[in-house]
Amino acid sequence: MSHEAEAVSSRGGGISAGIKTPRPKSNWLKHEMAVPKPWAVNVGRFALFIIMLLLWEIGARSGLINSFFWSQPVEIARTWWIGVQTGAVWQDTLYTFRSTVIGFVLGTLGGTLLGLSFWWSKYYARISEPFIIMFEAMPKLALAPIIVLVFGIGIGSKIAMGFAITVVITTLTTYNGVRSVDKDLVRMVYSLGASRMQVFRKVIVPTAIPAMISALRINIGLALTGAIVGEYIGSERGLGRMIFYAGQTYEISLIWANIFNLSILSMLLYVLIGKLESLLLKGFMHQK
Amino acid sequence: MSHEAEAVSSRGGGISAGIKTPRPKSNWLKHEMAVPKPWAVNVGRFALFIIMLLLWEIGARSGLINSFFWSQPVEIARTWWIGVQTGAVWQDTLYTFRSTVIGFVLGTLGGTLLGLSFWWSKYYARISEPFIIMFEAMPKLALAPIIVLVFGIGIGSKIAMGFAITVVITTLTTYNGVRSVDKDLVRMVYSLGASRMQVFRKVIVPTAIPAMISALRINIGLALTGAIVGEYIGSERGLGRMIFYAGQTYEISLIWANIFNLSILSMLLYVLIGKLESLLLKGFMHQK
């Protein structure tokens, strides 16, 4: 058997020899079982980040990268530091954070409820479909006049944007989750005399939960985008507003500095969502 | 047994009576099995659409809805008809269609490959994560100066927008699909001596396909959004440019007329994707 011959290490003597040879492992076991060590991952990320910055700075200094269009790390860091000193960084980040989180929560809840509600009637689901698509297709920015009319220029319009942008995708994802339910489980529960409401509560909702949870990550990013678009429509504060400012006035380093802040914020949000996700998975699905 | 007594109809005589009573059905069976009739669905959609338009028009005429901000259906129809006559509708729609489809194809393929590639190394996947999130968090609209720099002012920048907006979500969705694989199936295939490549081809990819397919619907909408954003940044033609222009000049009816065109386009795209989806599901998953 060639398979065997290739893969195993010779042991020499019989069992009685009792010499413990190092345990051989197949590749896949290592892979499927291993969870990368957090510190190694963080080191990797950090290293990659630093290398990218270094290449950029060197490229800019040597003229390979035109710093007129791209700016350069040292310059960006300087601009960023000014923001930290004036306190603008914290205020803008907090502002964007607040509207993102509220829009996210509302959009996710709304979309989940809507997606789940589709289970109740295929007819209703099919009728609603094109309207949902229509709503999704609307460029939210173009609706600025109406959005301001309805939601004002305060935090309301930013929340509305976050909501509008997350709700459709959550609806679709949840509905996909609902449709992926194991038909046999549904049958079994019906065989116990369950009502539709009971099947819904005891099978459909728990089945859809992983889909909903997997939508969280995507949603937080979208809610952030929504908040940024909302800030574009009109805002007094916020990272999005700062970036547009900078874009209008050729301050490329200010754009990057705020994109950096935005990345930090979005990373923070993802970390929070990650925690929430594993809490939910543990609570509902008993997975690690 | 109260259950029984409630639910069943009395039959009177014994079997020998041979009188066929109408067959009783439980609610859920009707629901789970019934597929809504296409004509009924279409009638429902159309009716809903007409009712909404009527309410809008009546509201505008009676002054309940401020038609300066909301415009009104008759006005929108008139504006739309001008577009049809001048041929602008077709040109703009075609332009947007083209960039959407190209962006969609590239973004979906790219995201799928990226998402699948994450299966190969958790370490690599974990390291890449924040960079992907960073990329996702960047407000594409604000990067206009740099986008124009990298992708030009032609169709390239619209395609790039569609790509940028779809690729991350496809990546995340595919990776979620990959992670949802039945561990026992993977074990079984390894037990047949499969290499990682074989497990990948024979289990991981087929498992991820439904997730990928379910991402198609979401992606086409996002690619459209991307193309629209690309047209905001700069364009000679396209529905997004028209909407942007209308917003600048406060032609609300023109905004709606183009949103209508956009809805038609997106519906068309969804229909096409729906066909593609059922083809793929049939081809790969043998589902109806």
Place this chain on the structure above:
Amino acid sequence: MNAYKMELENVSKTYLGTDGNPVNALGPIHMQIPNHRFISIVGPSGCGKSTLFNIISGLVETSDGAIYVGGNRVDGLTGITGYMLQKDLLLPWRTILDNVILGLEIEGIPKKEAKAKALPLLYKYGLKGFEHHYPAQLSGGMRQRAALLRTIMYDREIILLDEPFGALDAQTRAMMQEWLLDLWDDFQKTILFVTHDMEEAIYLSDEVYIMTSRPGTIKRHLMIDLPRPRKPQIITSPQFIELKEEALRTLSEETMRAYQQESAG
């Protein structure tokens, strides 16, 4: 009151095959099930036993025919029978205990009460220490026991069991058999029981139906007139052996015929 607890009249099922043509999977089946009887159904694999149970429990629509319980037409209705499906179908996100009380929960019995009722049974049937485990952490046999307990806890007059003891070890199986007989006796249930083990079928039942191969119809209806209560030793009695040989001959005739048919055609 009817003479029979349940009657199947001309029940049959046709699936749509992959090629679009209808595939006749079952029937027509006629059965008259007296009250408080223990009935076994034995038949070649794929003859439609699971399909029949799905139909009786209202989970699959009949293509033709009618089902009556206590004189009332019930086909298409759920909640009439207790049914243990061939797959264990435990809800993966519930602990074993929560899975077992599912039927009671659906009936509206308070969780606490339901749990108090279920725990002794879990203890008795070797699931002690696993009440708060999730299905994925259990061995195959344990999962099947949990599914069986769930069905039993869902206290219906007619109980359908599709190969409930398939994955159990001999000792547990024997214990479960005795317990099932007790239960049937104590609570005056009517039990329909699918098994592949003819000895088990005869040992447990008042009547054994032997089915033909696909599309499954009733080939033979055997009355088991062994006295009750039966002791395990009964299986070595001449009467038992005679019945078993008779039944096995019928079944093997049928299986052979099926194989020959398939090899030929």
Place this chain on the structure above:
Amino acid sequence: MNAYKMELENVSKTYLGTDGNPVNALGPIHMQIPNHRFISIVGPSGCGKSTLFNIISGLVETSDGAIYVGGNRVDGLTGITGYMLQKDLLLPWRTILDNVILGLEIEGIPKKEAKAKALPLLYKYGLKGFEHHYPAQLSGGMRQRAALLRTIMYDREIILLDEPFGALDAQTRAMMQEWLLDLWDDFQKTILFVTHDMEEAIYLSDEVYIMTSRPGTIKRHLMIDLPRPRKPQIITSPQFIELKEEALRTLSEETMRAYQQESAG
């Protein structure tokens, strides 16, 4: 050349329980499996039989101990043994035929060739007409047959079978038994076989291991010295009955002990 085809040395497995404490699920196990033997393993449900097979086939890491095949250490290596898992694990997106040839495909044998090899077996074992069906369309027994055929087609010297005949009807089971014996004889395989049916274990095997309840260790190692080839009638021979009674007594002792332990603690 070693005296033994396969040796298990001090193999054990500890899972992490729900409460975070380690749960001892198996072992330590010592086994010495001679070449070309038919070995059965019988034990109470949940004693770790499936866990043991998972370890031998390299799918689960041992917590302790080592496995040698032909003198080479192989624990953690896959592809050494052919393994039929307790679940059927057919790939739902492949037809039955494509599922059955999976092992050959992985070895790089052209699909056409593999299919030509598989079709006669499918015909012989009652899957004719179902080659191009998908797993969801098959009855439980048919799926199990397909899974068994897949393992057999994946032609390894050591074959692990975890309750392969659990869902088969008696006739098919008998046919499969004979066929398995033929195969073992013709191709000189070494077979490890888990079953809950002691009669089946003794009828098929050269050696029977009886395991203790969880954590499963070897309680008894029985040599079955019945002459080969064996006829089905052998089960009524005094020697067979004696062996069976002996084995059942050991097993029931163990199961009883386990139940008592659990009821007490």
Place this chain on the structure above:
Amino acid sequence: GGRSTASSGPDTAVPAKAAGNTKELIIAEPVHSTGYLPLYIAIRKGLFEDIDVKVVTLSGGSAHTNAVLTDQAFGFIGGPEHNAFAKAKGAELRAVVNIVNRGNVYLVARSGLDPGTDIAAFMRGKSVAVTQYGGTPNSIIRYLAKEWGYELDKDITLKEVDSGAIPAILQQGQGDVAVVTEPILTQGIQEGIWGEPFYNVPQELGPYAYSTINIKQDSITKDPETVQKFVTGIQKGLEFLQDNHEESMEIAKQEFPTMAEDLLKTTLNRSYEDEMWEFSGQISEEAVTTGLAVVRAAGLLKTDTIEYADIIDMQFVK
């Protein structure tokens, strides 16, 4: 225009792609506006000789400048202050012909508010809806605030929003005053959201290099003939606009087919009235000085060293 690479800087000249005999020139406009009617007239009436001019709408910050600096577009429409911004970072751009020579914005007050005659006094404590920072309307209100001696956020609050949001803000009473341009100005008046402008920037600030056509210095050195042809065409467009009000209106209708006709007419009339266009194409020193003063007041231009000659080149205007 070809796709540029990251390394092609503002000074690396990539020759514009020639299509046959007629060169294709792309002009990037920040928005499609009646103010740029001379350009549209020149295109629609075929007033350019030997060159083929195409217009691309390119919004989004400095995108239009970047398009020119990377040779994806030949020129862009915008104030010469953009050339100053670029110059401050080391890139050379020149305004070669004037189009809009007035600060094309108006201050309006929410209906019901009476600004009276002392505008500075009226403005104290008001909140002003205006488009985003960096855009000229925003710079102008900042400039005016400074002139009045007001401090932002203290004496005057700015609500910086997308232009489409401005009417809604006044309608809802979230703002008192708006800085608007045509055609929203007229629409708001018609709708009764605000009254006639109480502060007419075109008249008050006088000549103001608001929208010029700016190209790369390189184009001037390497291919002056093309630049000449282009500028001549624009000048013909300006002349046409000056001489043929009726026909210009017809062209405007084709260019803005969906805009209400009376609205378009009012807009054009107001533009003529306020001497919006510089029909000679000349950019005066005074006009540039005003423009730069405004962006300096807004804090957009931080250097003081940039002069008229650094950003304007009038050699082609005949």
